[in-house]
Amino acid sequence: MDLAALMQLLRDAQLPDGGWPYLPGQPAAAEVTVLAAAAGAAPSLSALTAASEGWAGLLLPAALHSHQPQREAAAALVSRLVERILSAEGQVVEDEDGVLGHDATLRAWSWMPGTAPWVEPTAYALLSLAACGQSDHARAVEGRKMLLNRQCRDGGWNYGNPRVLDTDLESELGVTAWAVMALPPSDAVSRGLDRVLRVREEESTTSLALAVLALTAHDAPVGDLPDRLYARLLRGGASTRLDRLALGLCALHAAADTTHPFVLERR
Amino acid sequence: MSKITRRALLGGAAGLAAASTGALAWREVSQPQARVTVRRVLDYGPGLSRTVQEVLSTYPELARRAKGARVVLKPNLVEFHPDRPVNTHPVLVGAVAEAFFRLGAKQVIVAEGPGHRRDTELLVEGSGLDVVLRDIGVPFVDLNVDPPRDVTLRHDHTGLGRLRLAGTAVGADLLVSVAKMKTHHWAGATLSMKNLFGVVPGAVYGWPKNPLHWAGIDNAVFDLWSTLTPAFAIVDGVVAMEGDGPLKGEAVPMGCIVLGDQCPAVDATCARLMGLNPERIRYLNAAMWAGGTVSARRIELLGETVEARAFKLLPHLEHFRA
Numbered sequence: 272m273d274l275a276a277l278m279q280l281l282r283d284a285q286l287p288d289g290g291w292p293y294l295p296g297q298p299a300a301a302e303v304t305v306l307a308a309a310a311g312a313a314p315s316l317s318a319l320t321a322a323s324e325g326w327a328g329l330l331l332p333a334a335l336h337s338h339q340p341q342r343e344a345a346a347a348l349v350s351r352l353v354e355r356i357l358s359a360e361g362q363v364v365e366d367e368d369g370v371l372g373h374d375a376t377l378r379a380w381s382w383m384p385g386t387a388p389w390v391e392p393t394a395y396a397l398l399s400l401a402a403c404g405q406s407d408h409a410r411a412v413e414g415r416k417m418l419l420n421r422q423c424r425d426g427g428w429n430y431g432n433p434r435v436l437d438t439d440l441e442s443e444l445g446v447t448a449w450a451v452m453a454l455p456p457s458d459a460v461s462r463g464l465d466r467v468l469r470v471r472e473e474e475s476t477t478s479l480a481l482a483v484l485a486l487t488a489h490d491a492p493v494g495d496l497p498d499r500l501y502a503r504l505l506r507g508g509a510s511t512r513l514d515r516l517a518l519g520l521c522a523l524h525a526a527a528d529t530t531h532p533f534v535l536e537r538r
Numbered sequence: 539m540s541k542i543t544r545r546a547l548l549g550g551a552a553g554l555a556a557a558s559t560g561a562l563a564w565r566e567v568s569q570p571q572a573r574v575t576v577r578r579v580l581d582y583g584p585g586l587s588r589t590v591q592e593v594l595s596t597y598p599e600l601a602r603r604a605k606g607a608r609v610v611l612k613p614n615l616v617e618f619h620p621d622r623p624v625n626t627h628p629v630l631v632g633a634v635a636e637a638f639f640r641l642g643a644k645q646v647i648v649a650e651g652p653g654h655r656r657d658t659e660l661l662v663e664g665s666g667l668d669v670v671l672r673d674i675g676v677p678f679v680d681l682n683v684d685p686p687r688d689v690t691l692r693h694d695h696t697g698l699g700r701l702r703l704a705g706t707a708v709g710a711d712l713l714v715s716v717a718k719m720k721t722h723h724w725a726g727a728t729l730s731m732k733n734l735f736g737v738v739p740g741a742v743y744g745w746p747k748n749p750l751h752w753a754g755i756d757n758a759v760f761d762l763w764s765t766l767t768p769a770f771a772i773v774d775g776v777v778a779m780e781g782d783g784p785l786k787g788e789a790v791p792m793g794c795i796v797l798g799d800q801c802p803a804v805d806a807t808c809a810r811l812m813g814l815n816p817e818r819i820r821y822l823n824a825a826m827w828a829g830g831t832v833s834a835r836r837i838e839l840l841g842e843t844v845e846a847r848a849f850k851l852l853p854h855l856e857h858f859r860a
Contacts, residue, residue: 293683293741300683300741326744362752382744386752389744430654430745436723436852438786445657473618475660514683515659 272501274523281312281520284513289315290322291513301327306517308341309334309532311524319345326382328352329359329392332399333533353403356380356396357410361388372434378410379417389431390421390446394453398533401453418450419459426462442466444473448481452488456538464491476503476515483522488534497526565826565833572803572831573597575841576811579776580793587633590772593797594637596840600770600799603712604641610679610710611635612768614718614733615650616784618664623777623789625665626718630774630795632670634716639674649706651681651736653746658682679706682740692765693828696753703766707737712769715801719775719792719808721783721849725755726819726858727812728784729805730771734762756820763801763821764828771804772797775811780849787850794844802830803837810834813848815860 285291290299291307291314301322308314308331314322319341323331332349335342342349361381364371379388380396393414400411423433427442428450434440444467451463463485470482479500486493504511504519511519521532531537575593579586595601611634613626635646648671655661658680662668671678681704689703707713717733725732735758738747750758773796781787792811798804802825806816816822816832826832851858 293680297685302741325742381748383749386744386748389746389748391745436782436854438782440785443655443657473657473660473664475657475663477657478660512659512680512683 272497272523272527274520274527277504277516277520277523278311280509280511281307281310281513281516285312285314288318288321290318291517293512293514295513300514301325303514303517305331305334306514306521308338310517310520311338312517313341316344316348320348323348323352326392326395329356329380329395329399330533332356333395333402336402336535337530337532349403353399353405356399357405357408359384359396360410361393362386363388370436371432372437372439373432374417374420377413377417377420379414387431388417390418390428391430391449393417394449397453402533402535415454418454422450422459422463425466427466428463444470444478445481448485451485452534456489460489464489470496474499476500476507476511476519479503480515480518480522483526484531484533487522487525488531488537490537493526497523566835569826569831569833569836570800570829571836571838572798572800573838573840574796574798574800574803574807576794576796576807576839576844577841578793578844579795580791582627582629582776586629586795587636589795590630590633590797591637591640593841594641594770597770597799600712601641603769604638604643606642606644607711608645608647608709609638609643609712609714610707611638611646611648611714611716612707612733612736613648613650613667613716614728614736615658615661615665615667616652617655618661619785620664622785622787623718623779624720624785626716626774627776628665628667628670630772630776631667631716632674632676634714634772635671635674635676638712638714643712646676647679647706647710648676649679649681649684649704651684651704651739653735653740656682656740656745681707681737682745684739686739686742689765691761693761695757695824696750696761698749698753698761701738701761701765702742704737704739707766713766714770714772715768716772717774719773719778719796719812721780721787721812721851721855723782723784723852723855725759725821726855727805727809727814729773729808730768730801731763731805731821731825732759734759734766734768737762737766756824759821760824760828763825768801770797770799771801773804773808775808778812778849780812780851782852790847790849792844792847800831802826802832806832806834807837807839810860811844811846813846813860814858818858
């Protein structure tokens with residue numbers, strides 16, 4: 272695999288302001304800049320600062336953890352983000368008669384202030400807290416409890432409603448992968464990894480990348496998934512959407528190295 | 539801490555039904571006359587394209603506006619379930635795109651921003667939409683990651699004041715809602731107006747687009763429709779969904795498509811075909827009070843007769859029945 276060539280595609284797409292867009296010709300997008308940082312590209316500090324403003328800021332400390340020079344350059348920003356993550360919380364609701372099939376009083380993290388907590392932002396926040404040595408903080412403990420409470424009956428996770436109005440809802444591979452990355456080994460995570468392995472039923476650049484990231488986070492075998500992902504990235508070439516390219520590179524690095532772009536220590 | 543209860547979910551709609559009978563009589567006559575076309579379509583075969591073209595050509599104002607225009611088609615593409623009719627069928631989306639090219643559109647774009655699924659590559663490939671669009675040279679735009687524009691809400695029932703909406707949809711010369719006929723476990727029905735949730739970008743608001751839920755789903759549907767005012771609405775009722783929609787319901791062969799240049803009139807007609815009382819659907823009721831046409835007597839029905847049927851509903855939605 273020629274990862275250097277793919278990295279060059281990503282670097283070539285960097286904007287003059289130091290960030291990355293979803294697609295060429297667009298302005299920088301926070302999520303893409305954070306994923307590019309995790310893939311080992313070098314966003315400017317100003318681009319990282321801009322990217323930290325919205326929900327992508329929840330993932331930014333985790334995304335920088337394995338890139339020492341970037342992390343040192345952004346140390347003050349990361350420190351502020353950890354404070355923000357610890358003080359941010361999702362809006363809880365009292366579900367008097369079980370309309371929702373989960374514990375809606377667990378605060379965890381939301382996509383936007385003033386709204387309910389959901390699985391993916393909570394996973395981002397947990398990964399960042401772990402990357403900054405805050406895994407044992409009470410907020411992280413509650414966040415992990417929230418994730419476990421939101422697991423779907425099929426073993427995976429969806430956006431955050433495992434059951435609504437007495438009906439079980441199905442999981443989604445991508446969200447499952449983020450939840451699995453954010454949790455320590457357990458029976459629940461094993462069931463989540465089984466769900467991730469169903470990636471062949473719903474194969475895409477993103478699903479392959481996230482499956483590899485989830486499996487490598489738990490040192491589980493990835494089989495030919497990296498090859499399939501690499502083939503997709505090559506097929507897309509320069510027209511691949513840049514968030515998918517960055518995420519794909521993160522996964523291929525995780526499959527090839529002993530480090531992981533979002534998880535401090537593989538379990 | 540906010541409370542969520544089944545009673546709270548239902549109360550507003552029941553209140554609408556009971557409180558406003560007298561005022562509705564006055565309201566009915568002030569609704570502008572609307573034309574809605576219902577056509578029998580039993581399958582997604584090659585005849586669908588001709589049917590769509592025939593119908594669009596009977597709306598002269600639409601045909602005039604389509605010439606040289608940048609047309610954005612907004613289908614309902616929400617999940618990946620090969621065995622359930624959750625999405626607007628790709629063949630219908632393709633047929634609509636071709637019809638607009640025939641009307642002289644300069645560019646046709648298909649654009650959607652799914653509310654739960656971030657992986658649009660998977661959705662577009664899994665649904666078969668990619669093959670249809672490739673064959674006719676129409677691009678797909680993921681509205682979830684589309685550069686947003688700040689938009690002031692026209693009526694602001696949500697109280698949000700402004701929203702950041704996908705620029706491709708906001709900047710379209712003609713925005714066309716190409717929706718699926720489905721029951722909806724919160725709103726009663728999801729049709730051309732509810733379909734507009736997809737223009738709210740996840741990259742800004744997340745997955746799901748939770749600020750809209752906190753502001754009230756019906757309020758958000760109303761605000762999006764009244765602010766964006768799509769030029770045309772097409773609802774795929776060839777195979778519709780009843781029961782636990784919009785995702786977990788069962789297929790129901792309604793065998794029709796419903797089309798028109800006023801979303802509330804199209805959605806009200808669909809609701810009647812589904813055995814629902816449109817005036818009890820909160821966002822349609824709000825649209826009616828804001829100048830939208832909902833009352834049957836103000837809608838001229840064109841095309842063919844399709845028998846209404848009583849769609850299966852979850853028990854807490856029974857009050858929506860006609």
